[in-house]
Amino acid sequence: MMVRKRWKLALTLAALASALTACTTGFGGGSAETGNPAPVASEQPAEQPTEQPAADPATSGPAEESPAEDAPAMQPASFDELPKTAELEILLEGMPENVPATLTKSDQGYAFYLMEGFDFAMEEPGKDLIFHKEFPEYSTRVELLPADANVEEIKANAEEQLKAVGDVIEMKDVEIHPSIRDRAAFFLHASHAEGTRIAALVEGEGGLFLCTMNFPLGEAAEGVTPRFIPMLNSLVVVAE
Numbered sequence: 624m625m626v627r628k629r630w631k632l633a634l635t636l637a638a639l640a641s642a643l644t645a646c647t648t649g650f651g652g653g654s655a656e657t658g659n660p661a662p663v664a665s666e667q668p669a670e671q672p673t674e675q676p677a678a679d680p681a682t683s684g685p686a687e688e689s690p691a692e693d694a695p696a697m698q699p700a701s702f703d704e705l706p707k708t709a710e711l712e713i714l715l716e717g718m719p720e721n722v723p724a725t726l727t728k729s730d731q732g733y734a735f736y737l738m739e740g741f742d743f744a745m746e747e748p749g750k751d752l753i754f755h756k757e758f759p760e761y762s763t764r765v766e767l768l769p770a771d772a773n774v775e776e777i778k779a780n781a782e783e784q785l786k787a788v789g790d791v792i793e794m795k796d797v798e799i800h801p802s803i804r805d806r807a808a809f810f811l812h813a814s815h816a817e818g819t820r821i822a823a824l825v826e827g828e829g830g831l832f833l834c835t836m837n838f839p840l841g842e843a844a845e846g847v848t849p850r851f852i853p854m855l856n857s858l859v860v861v862a863e
Contacts, residue, residue: 699732699829699860699861699862700734700829700859700860700861700862701861701862702726702728702734702861702862705726705734705859705861706726707725707726708723708724708725708726708736709723709724709726709736709857710722710723710724711724711736711738711850711853711854711857712853713849713850713853714849715845715846715849716845722738722739722850722853723738723739724736724737724738724739724853724854724857725737725739727743728861729743729745729751729765729767730745731749731751731765731766731767732767732860732861733765733767733827733830733832733858733859733860733861734858734859734861735854735855735857735858735859736853736854736857737753737854738850738853738854740755740756740757740850741753741754741755741756741850741854742754742755742756742759746764749766749767750764750765750766751764751765751766752764752765753765753851753854755843755847755850757843758841758843758847760837760839761837761838761839761843761844761847761848761851762836762837763834763835763836763837763851763854763855764834764835764837765832765833765834765855765858766832766833766834767830767831767832767860768824768830768831768832768833769830769831770829770830770831772831774808774809774824774831777824777831777833778808778809778811778824781809781811781822781824781833781835782811782822784822784835785811785812785813785820785822786813788813788814788815788819788820789813789814789815790813791811791812791813792811792812792813793809793810793811794810794811794812795810798810800852802852802853802856803823803825803852803855803856806825806826806827806856807823807824807825807826808824808825808826808831809822809823809824810822810823811823816840817839817840818837818838818839818840818841818844819836819838819840820835820836820837820838821834821835821836821838822834822835822836823836823855825855825856825858827858827859827860829859829860829861830860832855832858834855836848836851
């Protein structure tokens with residue numbers, strides 16, 4: 624009799640164990656009490672890493688094409704939509720001063736703001752001249768170059784021309800006027816007893832501008848030469 628009772632108890636315990644096993648398997652093979660949710664956690668991370676690396680190359684594609692997305696910013700501006708006048712800031716004896724300027728267009732296909740007291744004319748085909756009306760020897764020649772022009776070749780040619788004036792020095796960083804510093808691909812100058820000549824390649828909006836400045840020594844230098852940089856800083860290619 625005792626043997627039968629023990630046998631029934633054993634069968635009951637075995638059935639209960641099977642039922643618990645079936646229940647825990649239905650919740651992912653474990654319970655919070657037994658600390659067996661690990662199989663579920665191990666399956667989820669195994670799926671996530673395989674999906675993320677596959678997504679990264681897809682997202683990296685557009686990142687590599689970002690220069691093409693920036694291209695519209697370099698498109699020529701519309702001359703008619705630009706403000707007809709502006710005030711350009713200069714520093715005279717350490718004090719800021721705003722000078723009226725008028726929007727001016729070149730036959731080369733660019734525009735800029737010409738300060739009062741200055742004039743603008745074509746020097747020769749492909750080359751314009753900005754000069755002071757009262758002191759025309761203070762001038763800047765402006766050439767619009769193709770956007771894909773070889774900067775190093777242009778720089779080498781500019782250095783050769785400046786050698787006729789004196790030793791060529793390349794100005795960098797804080798040596799360049801802050802208003803045009805970020806737009807200067809290079810900024811070279813040479814001096815002699817009669818004055819200074821500067822060759823600068825300005826990365827204007829939509830093109831490259833080779834600007835050759837001629838600044839003689841004289842009483843007018845202090846008041847005239849600081850006015851050229853703000854004008855050159857306003858250079859922009861315009862649509863035909």
